[in-house]
Amino acid sequence: MKFLPTSDADRSEMLRAIGVSSVEDLFASIPAEVRQPADLPPPLSEIEVRRLLGSLAARNANARESAFFLGAGIYNHYISAIADQMLYRAEWLTSYTPYQPEVSQGTLQSIFEFQTHVCLLTGLDVANASLYEGASALVEALLMASRLCRGRTRAVLSAGIHPEYRETVRTYFSALGFTSVEVPIGPDGRTDPKALARAVDADTFAVAIQSPNFFGVVEDWKVGSDAAHAKGARAVAVVAEAVSMALLAPPGEREADIACGEAQSLGVPMHFGGPVLGFLACRAEHERQIPGRLVGETRDADGRRAFCLTLSTREQHIRRERATSNICTNQGLMALASNIHCSLLGKKGLREVALQSHAKAEYLKREISKIPGWRIPFGAPTFNEFVAEGPEPASPLLSRLARRGILAGVPLSRWDPDAPNRFLVAATEMNTREEMDRLVAALKAGGTGDRQVPRQDRP
Amino acid sequence: MSVSVEEKKGPAPGDRRHPEPLHEPLVFERSGEGKVGYSLPPLDVPETVAIPEVLCRPDLAGETEISEVEVARHFTRLSRLNFSIDQALYPLGSCTMKHNPRVNEEVARLPGFASAHPLAPEEVSQGALELAWRLEKILSELTGLARVTLQPAAGAQGELAGILMVRAALAKTGNPRTTVLIPDSAHGTNPASAHFAGYKVRELKSNARGTLDLHVLEEAMTEDVAALMLTVPNTLGIFENQILDIARIVHGKGGYLYCDGANFNSFVGIAKPGAMGIDVMHMNLHKTFSTPHGGGGPGAGPVAVAESLVPFLPRPTVERRTDGAFSLDHDRPESIGRLRTFLGNFGMFVRALAYISSYGNRIGDVARGAVLNANYIRAGLAGVYHLKYDAPTMHEVVFSDKKQTASGIHAMDIGKRLMDYGFHPPTISFPLIVYGALMIEPTETESKTGLDAFVAAMRKIARESEEDPEIVKTAPHTTPVRRVDEVGAARNLVLRWRP
Numbered sequence: 033m034k035f036l037p038t039s040d041a042d043r044s045e046m047l048r049a050i051g052v053s054s055v056e057d058l059f060a061s062i063p064a065e066v067r068q069p070a071d072l073p074p075p076l077s078e079i080e081v082r083r084l085l086g087s088l089a090a091r092n093a094n095a096r097e098s099a100f101f102l103g104a105g106i107y108n109h110y111i112s113a114i115a116d117q118m119l120y121r122a123e124w125l126t127s128y129t130p131y132q133p134e135v136s137q138g139t140l141q142s143i144f145e146f147q148t149h150v151c152l153l154t155g156l157d158v159a160n161a162s163l164y165e166g167a168s169a170l171v172e173a174l175l176m177a178s179r180l181c182r183g184r185t186r187a188v189l190s191a192g193i194h195p196e197y198r199e200t201v202r203t204y205f206s207a208l209g210f211t212s213v214e215v216p217i218g219p220d221g222r223t224d225p226k227a228l229a230r231a232v233d234a235d236t237f238a239v240a241i242q243s244p245n246f247f248g249v250v251e252d253w254k255v256g257s258d259a260a261h262a263k264g265a266r267a268v269a270v271v272a273e274a275v276s277m278a279l280l281a282p283p284g285e286r287e288a289d290i291a292c293g294e295a296q297s298l299g300v301p302m303h304f305g306g307p308v309l310g311f312l313a314c315r316a317e318h319e320r321q322i323p324g325r326l327v328g329e330t331r332d333a334d335g336r337r338a339f340c341l342t343l344s345t346r347e348q349h350i351r352r353e354r355a356t357s358n359i360c361t362n363q364g365l366m367a368l369a370s371n372i373h374c375s376l377l378g379k380k381g382l383r384e385v386a387l388q389s390h391a392k393a394e395y396l397k398r399e400i401s402k403i404p405g406w407r408i409p410f411g412a413p414t415f416n417e418f419v420a421e422g423p424e425p426a427s428p429l430l431s432r433l434a435r436r437g438i439l440a441g442v443p444l445s446r447w448d449p450d451a452p453n454r455f456l457v458a459a460t461e462m463n464t465r466e467e468m469d470r471l472v473a474a475l476k477a478g479g480t481g482d483r484q485v486p487r488q489d490r491p
Numbered sequence: 492m493s494v495s496v497e498e499k500k501g502p503a504p505g506d507r508r509h510p511e512p513l514h515e516p517l518v519f520e521r522s523g524e525g526k527v528g529y530s531l532p533p534l535d536v537p538e539t540v541a542i543p544e545v546l547c548r549p550d551l552a553g554e555t556e557i558s559e560v561e562v563a564r565h566f567t568r569l570s571r572l573n574f575s576i577d578q579a580l581y582p583l584g585s586c587t588m589k590h591n592p593r594v595n596e597e598v599a600r601l602p603g604f605a606s607a608h609p610l611a612p613e614e615v616s617q618g619a620l621e622l623a624w625r626l627e628k629i630l631s632e633l634t635g636l637a638r639v640t641l642q643p644a645a646g647a648q649g650e651l652a653g654i655l656m657v658r659a660a661l662a663k664t665g666n667p668r669t670t671v672l673i674p675d676s677a678h679g680t681n682p683a684s685a686h687f688a689g690y691k692v693r694e695l696k697s698n699a700r701g702t703l704d705l706h707v708l709e710e711a712m713t714e715d716v717a718a719l720m721l722t723v724p725n726t727l728g729i730f731e732n733q734i735l736d737i738a739r740i741v742h743g744k745g746g747y748l749y750c751d752g753a754n755f756n757s758f759v760g761i762a763k764p765g766a767m768g769i770d771v772m773h774m775n776l777h778k779t780f781s782t783p784h785g786g787g788g789p790g791a792g793p794v795a796v797a798e799s800l801v802p803f804l805p806r807p808t809v810e811r812r813t814d815g816a817f818s819l820d821h822d823r824p825e826s827i828g829r830l831r832t833f834l835g836n837f838g839m840f841v842r843a844l845a846y847i848s849s850y851g852n853r854i855g856d857v858a859r860g861a862v863l864n865a866n867y868i869r870a871g872l873a874g875v876y877h878l879k880y881d882a883p884t885m886h887e888v889v890f891s892d893k894k895q896t897a898s899g900i901h902a903m904d905i906g907k908r909l910m911d912y913g914f915h916p917p918t919i920s921f922p923l924i925v926y927g928a929l930m931i932e933p934t935e936t937e938s939k940t941g942l943d944a945f946v947a948a949m950r951k952i953a954r955e956s957e958e959d960p961e962i963v964k965t966a967p968h969t970t971p972v973r974r975v976d977e978v979g980a981a982r983n984l985v986l987r988w989r990p
Contacts, residue, residue, distance in 0.1 A: 035936055036935060037938035047863075061882070065766070066762045066766040069760060070632055075848075082594065085601065086601065088618035088622045092616050093611050121567070123578075124785065127786050128586055128787060131919075133972070134967050141515065148519060149554075157987070164644035168830065196832045279548065301600075301838075302608050304609050307839065319986065330975050330979050330980035334972075334973050340980050342980040344981075348679040352682040355679070358684040359648075360680050365783070365786060368566075372566055374554070376528035376562050379551045379555065381527070383550070413541055413546070434612045
């Protein structure tokens with residue numbers, strides 16, 4: 033086995049040094065009755081591993097080989113070749129948590145830079161080293177808000193928050209005695225401000241809204257902030273499409289206390305949904321309640337600038353059951369990818385990606401709205417995703433289109449059985465006008481027509 | 492054991508391996524107005540901003556302007572400040588820093604995985620669903636447990652999922668109970684996860700062997716206890732040889748036996764948790780199954796459960812239909828719900844499946860190699876470093892600094908001095924029940940030559956501690972930065988760059 037460097041001669045020598053006659057002797061403390069070998073097939077060579085995994089990969093439609101309009105929390109954005117190739121470097125790939133700062137300055141400085149990018153994008157003071165993904169990041173943000181409003185037990189969530197995020201909140205809350213109340217969105221696709229304000233009471237620790245919301249509609253963070261602050265609760269801003277932060281007013285500027293969500297679209301491949309990249313940022317006065325790892329700047333014994341993990345007394349390895357979170361890891365490699373991506377695109381590129389995504393979605397929205405029998409049900413402004421509604425159930429239509437090489441959108445029926453004809457369509461800088469026109473033509477034709485030849489030449 | 496040590500003086504102050512300067516400015520400090528590091532096609536639709544100005548920001552003040560070549564240099568230079576497995580032994584106990592096969596990285600980047608979307612129609616995602624289904628079957632076989640959820644993003648989230656399932660199962664009988672028992676040697680995530688699952692934690696004192704004391708357990712195990720969270724083998728690298736009695740006691744009071752499977756790498760393919768009476772167990776794909784640690788994640792923490800907990804698994808589950816097609820089952824009314832979006836860290840599933848397939852029915856060699864290597868290190872350092880618990884060692888061995896403290900040398904100093912000899916330090920000061928702990932886990936992917944070099948360095952440091960303690964106390968001397976002021980960092984918080 034090529035991953036095992038011990039020769040038979042080495043093994044004999046090692047056993048002699050240990051003072052046992054066989055490796056099996058070292059397992060004597062495992063009761064005989066629980067010892068059972070694994071019933072697995074014989075080992076595969078590297079060629080066979082490539083063949084097996086290649087055959088599985090070949091059976092998944094993907095953004096490289098389709099006209100691609102899927103979103104709903106995971107987006108297909110430009111990633112420079114260098115961002116991924118840098119991740120192959122062993123110093124990034126095969127290192128671990130930077131507990132020993134003297135031999136981890138690379139990781140530590142990169143996290144410090146990532147924290148800075150998140151602060152600049154959210155307009156807040158402090159960001160952590162990343163969290164698993166968007167839904168659990170929202171949970172951590174809400175739990176943080178609960179610590180800032182001790183004794184209160186409920187969170188008010190806009191129904192415009194990603195349904196899987198809300199479901200995750202319910203899972204975590206179930207055991208903690210917290211409840212979440214959901215405020216519906218209004219007819220224009222925005223959270224109803226009056227209903228939101230009415231839902232907040234003196235027992236509410238957080239008010240959370242998402243923008244762009246699950247339906248792609250741009251919300252005003254201030255609606256959430258005002259509703260929260262009127263009753264002494266904390267305002268949580270949820271972002272599932274992080275590219276939008278380069279164009280939209282940042283949560284900090286619109287008085288949100290905590291921003292959290294999913295930063296996959298800033299440099300992380302879609303990975304069938306994971307690994308992706310959760311983030312969380314807050315105001316400086318709340319920094320000691322932030323969950324997860326944090327990197328701070330300091331000095332070494334010679335007075336040089338250095339970085340290290342800090343405020344660890346909040347964390348589980350020290351505080352155990354009194355920790356601010358049970359989280360141990362962050363999303364290290366994904367945070368690095370995002371740091372590289374944000375650094376490359378920077379001030380102009382992040383903005384241009386946001387503007388292109390928005391302009392393309394606007395074009396597509398207009399073209400779809402012109403198709404007889406089709407409409408755009410929500411009138412409020414959208415960023416790069418919107419709900420389309422056609423004359424027939426969406427799921428079978430989308431399946432037909434998928435077979436023709438067009439991944440046209442995400443049906444909403446799983447979350448809203450009363451809206452079988454509606455689906456989410458997303459556009460990014462990766463889409464061309466030609467393929468958007470192709471989508472529109474296919475929708476006009478009801479998803480039938482010639483099978484499209486999969487394209488192999490996509491970026 | 493005889494270890495030949497090359498008798499030369501170790502690296503000393505001024506003996507810097509890295510030429511100056513090692514300092515790399517922040518990427519923001521490398522920024523220069525007018526530089527560009529990206530290119531996009533020209534916009535092929537009408538330019539428009541159809542969002543009210545009040546909801547938009549004018550610009551991204553403070554963000555970078557930098558060319559691709561400067562970004563390449565910046566991140567390459569930064570990377571060189573990191574220690575990594577590919578460099579040398581990385582004996583971070585409990586973390587299982589083993590070689591990461593590169594074919595796994597390659598296959599995970601196939602467009603059918605990396606550029607696939609979790610909400611594409613199932614009929615065009617069959618390969619991804621089959622991969623998850625296959626991995627579940629394999630983990631179920633390896634654990635001897637009925638089913639596995641792949642959803643948790645990391646070990647800690649797996650723990651939470653496991654305890655929430657226990658809670659749901661007990662709640663169904665009318666009483667979720669109030670307490671979770673956890674030995675004093677456990678990972679900090681165990682009590683934190685139990686707390687976030689709504690339980691009080693009662694800590695159990697370990698016995699003189701370093702394992703769970705049956706009398707202590709019997710006394711603590713009441714009908715108010717939901718579960719015992721047990722790490723097997725425990726964080727001292729010692730197998731709970733009374734595991735069957737432990738399971739009997741826990742089950743006798745209607746509780747569940749939770750296994751923290753962080754150390755599964757020491758018995759994978761050799762023994763099955765299901766046969767031990769374990770009801771629920773998380774695994775760390777980044778430990779036992781070698782998905783890369785990536786500087787602190789992404790991890791993946793699948794949870795295997797016995798039949799009794801299957802109804803409560805997070806949703807959705809992946810099912811194989813009678814026609815052979817794979818689909819997601821969201822309709823699981825007793826499920827604890829979701830812990831995160833989508834199926835989990837799918838990219839890690841790809842790597843783990845590739846890894847397990849490479850070993851196949853020889854997967855037990857992973858455990859054999861890990862246990863052999865840890866015992867070899869133990870033999871090489873016995874008598875030189877204090878071993879508080881001398882029960883048989885599995886995949887890791889925990890020494891302490893007790894013999895060195897007389898010269899004012901602490902575990903941290905020993906760890907820092909190891910850096911000068913080209914090794915990453917072991918885990919320091921954990922588990923908490925060994926004062927001044929040095930927790931060493933070599934893993935199966937370390938050669939005898941590498942182990943010998945590590946043992947030689949540790950022996951040398953022990954000698955230096957007596958003969959030249961100052962050089963140990965002031966170590967490291969050869970790293971990119973010297974000891975950093977961690978107290979100062981926490982007192983005077985600087986958590987970001989400001990324009």
